[in-house]
Amino acid sequence: MKQSTLIASMAIFLFLVALAIRTAYLLQFSESPIFTNPVGPDVEEYDLWARQIVAGNFLWSYVHIHGPLYPFVLAFEYWLFAFNHFHVRFFQLMIGLASAIPVLIALRIIHEKWTLHNLILGAIWALYPPLIYYQAEYISETMLIPLLCVSICLLYLAEKSEKHVNSLYASAGIAAGLAVITHPMSGFFVLLEIFYLLFLLKNRFTVKVRNAFVFAAVATLAVAPVSYYNYFILGKLAPVQANSGFNFYLGNNPDADGTCYLRPGPEWSKVHERAQKTASAVFVSKDSYFLSESWNFIKNHPLLWTNLLLQKALYTWSSDELTSGADPGPLKYYTPIQSWFRWSFAVVAILALTGIFMNIRNRSFLYDYRHFLLLILAFWLAQIFFVTSARYRLAMLPGIFVIAAFTLDYIIINRRTFFTAILPYAGIAVAIVILPAPRVSPDMEKAEAYTLLGESYIKSGNLPEAESCLLKASDPMYKWSRSYNLLGLLSEKKNNIAAAEKYYLKAVNCEDSDPYGLMNLAVIYSEKNDFGKANAYFVKALAVDNENADIHYNYAFFLSKFKGNAILAERHYWDCLKLNPAHRKALNNMGLFQMQKGKYSEAVKYFSRAHSLEPGNPDLIVNLAVANLADGEETRAEKLLRKALAINANHRGAKELLKIIDANRRPNRN
Numbered sequence: 001m002k003q004s005t006l007i008a009s010m011a012i013f014l015f016l017v018a019l020a021i022r023t024a025y026l027l028q029f030s031e032s033p034i035f036t037n038p039v040g041p042d043v044e045e046y047d048l049w050a051r052q053i054v055a056g057n058f059l060w061s062y063v064h065i066h067g068p069l070y071p072f073v074l075a076f077e078y079w080l081f082a083f084n085h086f087h088v089r090f091f092q093l094m095i096g097l098a099s100a101i102p103v104l105i106a107l108r109i110i111h112e113k114w115t116l117h118n119l120i121l122g123a124i125w126a127l128y129p130p131l132i133y134y135q136a137e138y139i140s141e142t143m144l145i146p147l148l149c150v151s152i153c154l155l156y157l158a159e160k161s162e163k164h165v166n167s168l169y170a171s172a173g174i175a176a177g178l179a180v181i182t183h184p185m186s187g188f189f190v191l192l193e194i195f196y197l198l199f200l201l202k203n204r205f206t207v208k209v210r211n212a213f214v215f216a217a218v219a220t221l222a223v224a225p226v227s228y229y230n231y232f233i234l235g236k237l238a239p240v241q242a243n244s245g246f247n248f249y250l251g252n253n254p255d256a257d258g259t260c261y262l263r264p265g266p267e268w269s270k271v272h273e274r275a276q277k278t279a280s281a282v283f284v285s286k287d288s289y290f291l292s293e294s295w296n297f298i299k300n301h302p303l304l305w306t307n308l309l310l311q312k313a314l315y316t317w318s319s320d321e322l323t324s325g326a327d328p329g330p331l332k333y334y335t336p337i338q339s340w341f342r343w344s345f346a347v348v349a350i351l352a353l354t355g356i357f358m359n360i361r362n363r364s365f366l367y368d369y370r371h372f373l374l375l376i377l378a379f380w381l382a383q384i385f386f387v388t389s390a391r392y393r394l395a396m397l398p399g400i401f402v403i404a405a406f407t408l409d410y411i412i413i414n415r416r417t418f419f420t421a422i423l424p425y426a427g428i429a430v431a432i433v434i435l436p437a438p439r440v441s442p443d444m445e446k447a448e449a450y451t452l453l454g455e456s457y458i459k460s461g462n463l464p465e466a467e468s469c470l471l472k473a474s475d476p477m478y479k480w481s482r483s484y485n486l487l488g489l490l491s492e493k494k495n496n497i498a499a500a501e502k503y504y505l506k507a508v509n510c511e512d513s514d515p516y517g518l519m520n521l522a523v524i525y526s527e528k529n530d531f532g533k534a535n536a537y538f539v540k541a542l543a544v545d546n547e548n549a550d551i552h553y554n555y556a557f558f559l560s561k562f563k564g565n566a567i568l569a570e571r572h573y574w575d576c577l578k579l580n581p582a583h584r585k586a587l588n589n590m591g592l593f594q595m596q597k598g599k600y601s602e603a604v605k606y607f608s609r610a611h612s613l614e615p616g617n618p619d620l621i622v623n624l625a626v627a628n629l630a631d632g633e634e635t636r637a638e639k640l641l642r643k644a645l646a647i648n649a650n651h652r653g654a655k656e657l658l659k660i661i662d663a664n665r666r667p668n669r670n
Contacts, residue, residue, distance in 0.1 A: 007114050040327075052581045103152070316388050317353065376396050451482065518544065606623060
């Protein structure tokens with residue numbers, strides 16, 4: 001009883017410490033403009049997709065480059081917390097913390113009791129800073145890790161249980177299948193588990209086949225609807241997401257160095273433009289082109305490719321937190337908590353590798369931790385065959401934590417003799433983790449980070465900080481049209497139109513008619529009443545990129561405001577919303593168009609979608625109230641107006657409309 005009380009007390013203490021650390025981290029992170037303005041690769045795309053779902057677009061109209069499950073989870077969080085980013089990020093951190101529970105249960109099954117191993121694992125999970133960083137970000141791994149942990153726990157339960165075995169394997173399959181549609185790399189884990197259940201599970205052959213079939217079939221069923229819908233849209237197989245060919249190419253080509261070396265920018269654009277041009281000429285998809293290029297490299301340079309695989313095998317365990325997506329070093333280590341503990345992975349990786357090397361021939365160890373070892377192996381192989389990064393190895397962490405905790409447990413129990421027992425293995429582990437030196441450019445990482453910070457500062461209205469960041473990034477990124485577009489936007493906000501025009505012209509000349517630069521020039525000329533020049537630049541921008549929602553929106557606004565062409569403007573608003581159903585300004589303007597045409601019910605729909613994206617915007621609430629009032633929904637309109645006044649007590653439009661409603665309700669005394 002005393003032991004169980006002690007364990008419970010320690011568990012409560014660890015939870016409180018974990019809660020305090022996560023709260024402190026969010027308070028530090030909230031000082032960054034990126035906290036409320038998600039920008040950069042991956043996070044921006046997840047944010048946009050989630051907003052489209054919130055706006056009512058549940059079925060995607062094209063195959064995205066990411067798995068679909070996390071955007072729906074993020075959309076639910078946005079809806080639940082009304083786009084309060086502190087609450088959303090805190091909620092994700094709690095999900096991440098809770099994902100330790102199935103791992104602790106799995107260890108309880110392995111040891112048949114609560115042990116020191118459990119407490120050490122709980123402490124690592126509570127304290128490990130990189131996990132906190134990523135679980136507070138808008139990336140798929142936020143859901144991937146909990147799903148994998150649940151699947152592993154259910155597999156241990158299924159193998160231990162004498163009842164409900166099929167249900168447990170099916171449940172494990174569901175969690176694994178959901179992990180696949182969160183991130184396709186999970187497919188490696190599913191395949192290894194099926195192999196284990198078929199050939200290595202200690203059971204009769206018929207039982208092995210049954211268990212493997214149930215797990216595999218249910219996992220496949222979880223993925224099947226996404227695969228079918230993607231095929232329906234694309235006309236060809238895309239099991240989870242698009243761009244898989246490029247992802248393979250990124251890690252397997254003559255220029256590959258094992259990392260996500262090709263960052264969004266001019267080089268990225270050139271690679272994709274060349275691929276699109278070549279693919280179109282031979283009537284194949286861009287993905288097919290990238291796969292073909294990779295296979296040609298592998299076939300013609302087998303030794304070089306083998307060396308590349310070995311590099312990636314080592315880089316997966318590198319102490320460096322290699323960049324992927326919107327996580328260059330200066331952003332990752334923006335907060336003191338992350339900056340002080342950037343060495344964290346080295347510690348857990350060395351401990352985990354030491355534990356594995358010590359027990360590589362220990363069948364009892366291999367059997368006890370089989371599913372965690374398979375998890376490590378699966379995502380290690382995935383990175384060897386594709387590309388390495390700190391984000392992609394996140395899914396290995398539950399397994400790494402379990403084995404690292406095992407090694408610490410061993411050291412504590414054998415504290416008098418452990419040193420000589422583990423020294424040779426620890427030496428090898430240290431060499432693997434510390435010695436490999438992936439090619440990283442700190443200057444480019446800083447420049448990319450400053451660009452993202454500058455964009456976020458512009459969105460948050462802090463122009464001095466935006467200018468400081470963008471100027472720091474301008475020299476290393478002098479070939480990036482994105483930098484010039486942001487500097488131009490900053491100049492516009494400072495009312496320096498001449499400087500803005502110069503920056504936009506640089507953007508256009510930087511990357512062969514950059515569509516954003518062309519669009520921005522068109523907007524400037526429209527405001528200078530040079531409508532002919534503005535129209536010409538809009539036409540050029542659409543010719544370069546006809547699938548850019550922002551260009552369609554700005555052209556529609558130009559046609560409506562300056563040209564008086566409501567019909568053509570509405571068509572471009574339609575095109576904008578087809579490409580981005582969460583374009584808030586386009587939704588609002590389409591609502592205004594419907595009001596002008598007397599289609600009040602349609603106006604309500606558009607204004608409702610706009611309001612769902614910015615629930616705290618009183619102007620949008622008033623627009624929705626006006627549409628409801630025109631549609632005969634007076635009670636609903638009144639509630640909305642009072643909601644707008646609760647946000648802004650001095651909102652003139654809301655006050656005047658409420659007066660009108662009250663006046664209409666007064667009895668006529670004549």
